[in-house]
């Protein structure tokens with residue numbers, strides 16, 4: 063009889079462990095909250111099925127070892143299944159996290175990816191509309207980058223892009239967005255920035271990039287310059303309230319200003335004006 067009691071008690075403990083695994087998923091994973099909650103509740107209610115035979119056994123002093131073993135086997139299988147589900151969910155969440163991070167970051171440079179740049183820029187525009195404080199768009203493009211690739215090779219060009227990104231990210235505020243929107247084209251979004259402030263930031267970046275070595279290839283120091291175009295969205299002066307429209311126009315105007323900077327000799331900053 064004692065061995066049967068032992069098996070039943072062990073079955074109860076294993077089942078409680080299985081329920082606790084489901085409860086852990088319930089508290090940790092928002093995506094699987096409903097299903098794990100139902101599972102934890104079901105497993106807890108089923109524990110009653112393990113207690114009932116114990117009570118009956120005490121009262122009748124009769125027991126079935128086969129039933130006790132059967133209970134233990136079922137509880138062990140439930141625990142095994144729950145631990146596998148817990149592992150699987152942890153793996154899924156980790157992969158989701160990696161996927162999420164990858165889609166938001168440009169794989170070569172670690173700048174913000176193009177889609178994420180536009181998503182975040184729209185959020186900044188919404189914020190600007192609420193606060194009535196301007197937001198600045200800067201288009202930054204490396205000058206004669208083709209020559210860098212042609213002279214030092216494509217891998218060296220890649221290193222230049224990486225070094226430029228790291229440098230700019232270090233210079234900008236945490237709230238600013240530095241997004242790679244084309245091969246050697248970057249869109250910088252500066253929240254809460256007037257035209258004067260945006261111009262200062264652009265000039266500071268431009269001058270420092272021109273005076274510092276981008277990369278060293280086979281002992282050769284590679285220098286680059288950049289051209290920058292600026293466009294400002296000021297909610298007080300501009301009646302537009304649709305973030306997408308504002309973004310498209312800000313992007314286009316910054317690009318036009320960049321074109322002006324290129325045609326005016328490169329290694330310079332120009333602002334969009336109508």
Ligand SMILES: Nc1nc2c(ncn2[C@@H]2O[C@H](COP(=O)(O)OP(=O)(O)OP(=O)(O)O)[C@@H](O)[C@H]2O)c(=O)[nH]1
Nearest residue numbers: 203204205206207208209211216217219220245246
């Ligand atoms: N290494 C490298 N080069 C790239 C990448 N994406 C684009 N490019 C290169 O960037 C160069 C862009 O050339 P162009 O559009 O002619 O511009 P540019 O030579 O910079 O001249 P301007 O912009 O007019 O000053 C091309 O040679 C592309 O191959 C990349 O991911 N890695």
